[in-house]
Amino acid sequence: MSEPSQQSEATAETETARPPAVQLRDVSKIYQMGGQAVHALDGVSLSIQRGAYTAVMGPSGSGKSTLMNVVGCLDTPTEGVVEVDGVDVTSLLDTERTALRGDEIGFVFQTFNLMPQQTAQENVELPMTFQGISGAERQDRATELLTRVGLGDRLDHKPSELSGGQRQRVAIARALANDPAIILADEPTGNLDSETEAEILELFEELNAAGNTILVVSHERIVAEHAERIIHLFDGEVEKIEEIDDRRIAGEPGR
Numbered sequence: 603m604s605e606p607s608q609q610s611e612a613t614a615e616t617e618t619a620r621p622p623a624v625q626l627r628d629v630s631k632i633y634q635m636g637g638q639a640v641h642a643l644d645g646v647s648l649s650i651q652r653g654a655y656t657a658v659m660g661p662s663g664s665g666k667s668t669l670m671n672v673v674g675c676l677d678t679p680t681e682g683v684v685e686v687d688g689v690d691v692t693s694l695l696d697t698e699r700t701a702l703r704g705d706e707i708g709f710v711f712q713t714f715n716l717m718p719q720q721t722a723q724e725n726v727e728l729p730m731t732f733q734g735i736s737g738a739e740r741q742d743r744a745t746e747l748l749t750r751v752g753l754g755d756r757l758d759h760k761p762s763e764l765s766g767g768q769r770q771r772v773a774i775a776r777a778l779a780n781d782p783a784i785i786l787a788d789e790p791t792g793n794l795d796s797e798t799e800a801e802i803l804e805l806f807e808e809l810n811a812a813g814n815t816i817l818v819v820s821h822e823r824i825v826a827e828h829a830e831r832i833i834h835l836f837d838g839e840v841e842k843i844e845e846i847d848d849r850r851i852a853g854e855p856g857r
């Protein structure tokens with residue numbers, strides 16, 4: 603009778619020993635504008651655990667986009683350390699950072715960023731192409747992911763033949779293609795109506811419940827409240843971290 607308990611304890615210890623999905627230590631990003639130093643990020647330290655659902659909020663100019671770019675390996679900090687899945691990305695060469703970005707990070711953008719001449723399936727296959735995955739495996743996984751996001755009957759449709767919500771579902775499936783350590787979503791519902799927004803947020807909740815780590819950047823409180831916690835940025839600094847005890851349920855009326 604003690605063996606299952608010991609196995610559970612061993613599994614828990616293994617999970618605890620794994621590094622966070624994202625770790626920032628004293629991260630600053632300074633831009634020179636008109637001879638003046640602008641601190642887009644100013645000594646930011648935070649940790650995002652595996653399987654967490656986190657939102658980032660703040661007014662325009664607070665550093666939200668810079669934080670997203672730094673975590674997503676699209677930009678490098680002026681100072682500090684950024685780790686993704688336990689790897690110090692600030693010490694990598696550009697080519698190594700690009701490779702890690704393809705392996706460990708899935709992006710979802712406000713404008714979808716789909717290839718207009720490719721089908722939904724081909725758009726989802728694209729990240730896997732750069733990873734050298736065989737054609738048959740790419741097709742199978744793309745079909746699986748599109749089915750998972752509710753588009754199993756839209757595999758051959760091009761973006762122009764899909765609604766805004768369906769396009770974002772394709773973008774989410776594409777973000778999952780390489781089984782990333784974290785999904786970064788930048789204003790993912792900004793171009794959607796309220797009903798479709800609720801559908802996409804419900805999908806994020808389902809993905810998080812399945813174990814995916816999600817970081818959403820949004821200026822909308824109603825979007826951020828679907829997360830487990832909200833990181834509030836102001837003038838490049840973490841103003842506060844808010845734990846959401848009563849998470850908003852997708853589709854419920856505003857309060």
